[in-house]
Amino acid sequence: MxxxxxxxxxxxxxxxxxxxxxxxxxxxxxxRNKLRRLRGEARLRGEERPREAARxxxxxxxxxxxxxxxxxxxxxxLSPAAAGxxxxxxxxxxxxxxxxxxxxxxxxxxxPAPLRRRASARGSSEEDEDGRPFGRPAPGASPGLRxxxxxxxxxxxxxxxxxxxDPRPGLRVARAGPAASARARPEAGRRLERxxxxxxxxxxxxLLLVFLGILWVKMGKPSAPQEAEDNMKLLPVDCETKTDEFxxxxxxxxxxxxxxxxxxxxxxxxGNFECGNPxxxxxxxxxxxxxxxxxxNVTSSSSTKFxxxxxxxxSSNKDVGIWLKGEDPSELVTTVDKVVCLExxxxxxxxxxxxxxxxxxxxxxxxxxFWCLAFLWGLLILLxxxxxxxxxxxxxxxxxxxxxxxxxxxHYVDWEQDMERYPYVGILHVRDTLIPPQSRRRMKRVWDxxxxxxxxxxxxxxxxxxxxxxxxxxxxxxxxxxxxxxSER
Amino acid sequence: xxxxxxxxDFVAEPMAEKPVGDLxxxxxxxxxxxxxxxxxxxxxxLGQFLVLNKDxxxxxxxxxxxxxxxxxxxxxxxxxxxx
Numbered sequence: 001m002x003x004x005x006x007x008x009x010x011x012x013x014x015x016x017x018x019x020x021x022x023x024x025x026x027x028x029x030x031x032r033n034k035l036r037r038l039r040g041e042a043r044l045r046g047e048e049r050p051r052e053a054a055r056x057x058x059x060x061x062x063x064x065x066x067x068x069x070x071x072x073x074x075x076x077x078l079s080p081a082a083a084g085x086x087x088x089x090x091x092x093x094x095x096x097x098x099x100x101x102x103x104x105x106x107x108x109x110x111x112p113a114p115l116r117r118r119a120s121a122r123g124s125s126e127e128d129e130d131g132r133p134f135g136r137p138a139p140g141a142s143p144g145l146r147x148x149x150x151x152x153x154x155x156x157x158x159x160x161x162x163x164x165x166d167p168r169p170g171l172r173v174a175r176a177g178p179a180a181s182a183r184a185r186p187e188a189g190r191r192l193e194r195x196x197x198x199x200x201x202x203x204x205x206x207l208l209l210v211f212l213g214i215l216w217v218k219m220g221k222p223s224a225p226q227e228a229e230d231n232m233k234l235l236p237v238d239c240e241t242k243t244d245e246f247x248x249x250x251x252x253x254x255x256x257x258x259x260x261x262x263x264x265x266x267x268x269x270x271g272n273f274e275c276g277n278p279x280x281x282x283x284x285x286x287x288x289x290x291x292x293x294x295x296x297n298v299t300s301s302s303s304t305k306f307x308x309x310x311x312x313x314x315s316s317n318k319d320v321g322i323w324l325k326g327e328d329p330s331e332l333v334t335t336v337d338k339v340v341c342l343e344x345x346x347x348x349x350x351x352x353x354x355x356x357x358x359x360x361x362x363x364x365x366x367x368x369x370f371w372c373l374a375f376l377w378g379l380l381i382l383l384x385x386x387x388x389x390x391x392x393x394x395x396x397x398x399x400x401x402x403x404x405x406x407x408x409x410x411h412y413v414d415w416e417q418d419m420e421r422y423p424y425v426g427i428l429h430v431r432d433t434l435i436p437p438q439s440r441r442r443m444k445r446v447w448d449x450x451x452x453x454x455x456x457x458x459x460x461x462x463x464x465x466x467x468x469x470x471x472x473x474x475x476x477x478x479x480x481x482x483x484x485x486x487s488e489r
Numbered sequence: 490x491x492x493x494x495x496x497x498d499f500v501a502e503p504m505a506e507k508p509v510g511d512l513x514x515x516x517x518x519x520x521x522x523x524x525x526x527x528x529x530x531x532x533x534x535l536g537q538f539l540v541l542n543k544d545x546x547x548x549x550x551x552x553x554x555x556x557x558x559x560x561x562x563x564x565x566x567x568x569x570x571x572x
Binding site: 021029031033 | 537540541542544547550551554555
C-alpha cells in the first residue's frame with residue numbers, strides 16, 4: 001500500500017473499478033484511503049463468494065464501492081496522522097539519506113567532474129617536476145597525478161563549489177575558476193582546456209630546453225686542468241739529474257704531462273668500452289703494461305718516470321680521475337707493485353653515445369616514476385569505488401527502513417479497521433512482502449542493516465516475539481503514537 | 490432538500506473573491522482551519538472539488554480530513570459548490 005507512486009495508485013484504483021481524478025498533494029491522502037477501503041471490500045467479498053463469481057464481483061465492486069464508502073464514515077474518526085504517513089511525498093525519500101551522507105556523497109560525486117579538469121592542470125604544472133624528455137604530454141600522467149590533488153583537499157571543501165578556488169598557487173585555473181562557477185559548465189570547460197593546452201605547450205618547450213642544457217653541461221666537463229701543465233712545458237732545460245728548485249718544478253711538470261697523457265688515454269679507452277667496445281676490450285681497467293707501453297710511445301719517457309707518476313697518484317689525496325686497481329678489486333692499493341690495472345673515473349664518450357645513454361636513463365627513470373603513479377592512481381580509483389559502494393548501501397538501507405515503517409504502520413491501520421487479525425506483523429513476512437524472491441539474497445545485507453537500524457533507532461516500532469500461526473517469530477508492532485510523530489509530513 | 494440562507498446567498502451571485510467562510514456549512518472555526526491549509530478563498534475550495542472530479546464522497550472525505558467538518562457541514566458545502 002505504501003510506497004506507491006502516483007501512477008501505481010491510479011492503476012490500482014482503476015483495477016478496482018474506480019476512476020480517480022488528478023492525484024495532487026491535496027488529493028493523494030484521499031485516494032489512498034479510497035484504495036484501502038476498496039481493497040478491504042474486495043477481500044471481504046472474496047471470502048464470501050466462490051471463485052467462479054469473480055467476474056460478477058468485479059462488476060459489482062464499483063457499484064458497492066459507493067455505498068460501502070459511506071460505512072467507514074460511521075467509524076470513530078481516525079486522526080489525520082494515520083493517513084498522513086502513507087502520503088509521504090516522493091521527494092522526501094531523497095532527503096532522508098541526504099544530510100547523513102551529504103558531505104561524503106557529494107564529495108564522491110563532485111570528484112570525478114573537477115578531477116578531469118583539475119588533473120590536466122595538475123599534470124601540466126607537475127610535469128615541470130617530472131623531467132620527462134621531449135616534453136610529450138602523456139594522458140597517463142595527468143590522471144595519475146590526482147593523488148596529489150586528493151591529498152590536498154582532504155580538509156573540508158565545500159562540495160557545492162565544483163570549480164572553487166584552488167589552493168595551489170600559480171595555476172591559471174584559479175583565475176578562471178570563480179568566473180566559471182557562475183557560467184555554464186561546457187563553456188568553462190572549453191576555456192579551461194585552452195588555458196591548459198597553452199600551459200602544456202610552454203611547459204614542454206621549457207622541459208626540452210632544460211634537457212638540452214643538462215646535456216651540454218655534461219659534455220663540456222673535462223677541459224679544466226689543462227692550463228697549469230701547459231705553462232710548465234715551455235723551458236727546454238735538461239733537468240734529469242739536477243735537483244734545484246727550478247728543475248724540481250720542471251720535473252713535476254713533466255710528471256704532470258705524463259699523467260695527463262695517461263688520463264686521456266684511459267678516458268678514451270673507458271669511453272670506447274662504454275660506447276660499443278670496438279676494440280673488444282675486456283674491461284674498463286687497462287693493464288699496467290699496456291698503459292706503460294702506450295705512454296712510452298707517446299711521451300718517450302722511461303719506466304721510472306711512469307712508476308714515479310703512479311707513486312705520485314697514490315700519495316696524493318686528490319681525485320685525479322685515475323683509479324689504480326690491484327688483484328683484488330675491492331682492496332685499496334698502497335704500493336706500486338700491487339697495481340695491476342688502471343681505470344679512468346671519467347670516461348670520455350662521443351656525443352651520440354652520450355645522447356643515447358642519457359635518453360635511456362631518462363626513459364627508464366620516467367617509466368619507473370610512471371609505474372609508481374599508475375599504481376597509486378589505481379589505488380585511488382579502488383578507494384573511490386569502495387566509498388561509493390558504501391554510500392549506495394547506506395542509501396539503500398534507509399530506503400528499506402522507510403518502506404518497512406510504512407508497511408508496519410499500514411498494517412496497524414488495517415488492523416484497526418478489522419482487516420488484519422493481529423496488530424503486529426512478522427519481520428520475515430515484511431521482508432517477503434517488500435523484496436521479491438530473486439533479490440532476497442542480494443539484498444540480505446541491506447535488509448539486516450535495516451532491521452538493526454529499526455531495532456535501535458525507531459521508537460514507533462517495537463520488536464517483539466510472538467506466537468504466530470503456531471510458531472514463535474519476531475514481529476514488529478506499531479506503537480500508536482500521537483499525530484506529531486511523522487517526520488515525513 | 491431545503492437549502493439554508495447561506496447557501497442561497499452564495500449561489501445568488503458569482504463567486505469572485507468571496508472568502509471561504511461564505512461557503513455553506515463552513516463557519517468560523519472551519520474557515521480558519523481551511524485558511525491555515527492555504528484554502529483562503531472559496532474558489533480554491535472549488536478547485537479542490539473539481540480536482541476530485543466532483544465526486545461527492547471524496548470531496549466530503551477530504552473536507553473532513555482537512556478541517557474536521559462533520560457530515561452535515563460537508564454535505565452543505567458540497568451542495569453549495571455543486572451549484
